Amino acid sequence: MENPANTDLPIHELLRRRYSPRAFAPRAVxxxxxxxxxxxxxxxxxxxxxxxxxxxxxxxxxxxxxxxLASCLVEGNRRWASAAPVLVLGLGVETFARxxxxxxxxxxxxxxxxxxxxxxATALGLAVHMMAGVERERAREVYAIPEGVSVITAIxxxxxxxxxxxPEDLEARERAPRxxxxxxxxxxxxxxxxxxxxx
Amino acid sequence: MENPANTDLPIHELLRRRYSPRAFAPRAVxxxxxxxxxxxxxxxxxxxxxxxxxxxxxxxxxxxxxxxLASCLVEGNRRWASAAPVLVLGLGVETFARxxxxxxxxxxxxxxxxxxxxxxATALGLAVHMMAGVERERAREVYAIPEGVSVITAIxxxxxxxxxxxPEDLEARERAPRxxxxxxxxxxxxxxxxxxxxx
Numbered sequence: 195m196e197n198p199a200n201t202d203l204p205i206h207e208l209l210r211r212r213y214s215p216r217a218f219a220p221r222a223v224x225x226x227x228x229x230x231x232x233x234x235x236x237x238x239x240x241x242x243x244x245x246x247x248x249x250x251x252x253x254x255x256x257x258x259x260x261x262x263l264a265s266c267l268v269e270g271n272r273r274w275a276s277a278a279p280v281l282v283l284g285l286g287v288e289t290f291a292r293x294x295x296x297x298x299x300x301x302x303x304x305x306x307x308x309x310x311x312x313x314x315a316t317a318l319g320l321a322v323h324m325m326a327g328v329e330r331e332r333a334r335e336v337y338a339i340p341e342g343v344s345v346i347t348a349i350x351x352x353x354x355x356x357x358x359x360x361p362e363d364l365e366a367r368e369r370a371p372r373x374x375x376x377x378x379x380x381x382x383x384x385x386x387x388x389x390x391x392x393x
Numbered sequence: 394m395e396n397p398a399n400t401d402l403p404i405h406e407l408l409r410r411r412y413s414p415r416a417f418a419p420r421a422v423x424x425x426x427x428x429x430x431x432x433x434x435x436x437x438x439x440x441x442x443x444x445x446x447x448x449x450x451x452x453x454x455x456x457x458x459x460x461x462l463a464s465c466l467v468e469g470n471r472r473w474a475s476a477a478p479v480l481v482l483g484l485g486v487e488t489f490a491r492x493x494x495x496x497x498x499x500x501x502x503x504x505x506x507x508x509x510x511x512x513x514a515t516a517l518g519l520a521v522h523m524m525a526g527v528e529r530e531r532a533r534e535v536y537a538i539p540e541g542v543s544v545i546t547a548i549x550x551x552x553x554x555x556x557x558x559x560p561e562d563l564e565a566r567e568r569a570p571r572x573x574x575x576x577x578x579x580x581x582x583x584x585x586x587x588x589x590x591x592x
Contacts, residue, residue: 233401312508
């Protein structure tokens with residue numbers, strides 16, 4: 195399935211084609227492609243070049259490791275994401291390595307890294323679905339994640355699959371029109387909340 | 394100037410070419426291109442499709458508005474970013490519209506939106522430099538930013554310029570090699586901190 199964004203303007207093809215599927219094809223992601231995704235993430239910008247992102251990765255080639263990672267998802271995500279050939283936890287180091295001070299940009303910078311990863315995935319014909327619904331304490335225990343490192347997000351990765359194979363409620367969500375707020379609700383000029391007057 | 398990432402693997406050209414310049418060419422960004430950047434940001438993924446990102450934009454075509462936004466940067470950024478033809482503040486709504494509850498993914502999702510914006514910029518020959526150094530309380534006052542909305546980042550946008558025109562210390566930083574942590578320091582398998590064994 196393809197599910198391109200219904201954009202008002204011709205944004206770059208990779209950005210237009212990116213979407214977050216729940217249906218994944220039963221096709222493995224080879225190691226070369228997987229490494230390329232993290233290489234893309236690695237070159238994101240970050241505050242003071244701290245690179246606070248960390249990732250835990252499991253693939254279906256190692257069923258036990260994959261099941262362990264799936265067990266850290268909330269039930270509502272586990273029911274579809276368990277079929278994704280690759281599962282990832284996105285973590286963030288909450289302090290700067292150089293001085294131990296709090297890094298308020300950790301979550302933001304993980305977002306930049308995952309933006310890169312998503313676009314690289316799209317370029318390879320893969321798709322990525324990020325999930326806020328993670329059992330954070332369980333993940334911390336399973337992977338011995340130390341204090342000072344946040345469990346931020348989970349990511350399902352694979353080739354997009356056939357939504358008809360999803361449970362009915364999820365298929366409906368997969369086929370629902372994609373919507374976004376209009377630009378005038380998010381881009382302001384003189385004051386917060388006042389649309390920027392475009393010339 | 395071009396300053397591509399010195400990647401270990403052939404990531405997508407847009408990701409490889411993206412970098413954060415301090416030197417901008419004295420060339421305006423036309424309104425069509427600018428709108429396209431925010432259209433790209435708009436189509437990012439977000440937690441519950443909340444789209445918590447908000448932007449305040451000023452261009453050099455309106456010198457007063459541009460100076461007002463520049464006045465919200467910390468001095469270390471103002472000295473070079475004032476020359477960027479477009480300045481933006483990146484804000485985040487900290488609660489979900491549907492129920493008023495805290496949205497822990499606001500900063501992360503602004504990162505995703507700015508990842509999209511950066512890649513669209515690269516595709517147009519533009520470059521983006523994000524800055525954590527913002528005078529947050531001043532920005533809040535100048536733009537009447539309400540409680541519950543965070544001032545997260547500032548963004549300089551323009552066509553890359555000649556680093557030789559920068560002050561000497563900034564030119565040196567602009568020409569310094571680009572570095573990142575190796576993948577084994579950020580991608581783990583069985584436990585946090587243990588590199589994933591790749592097959």
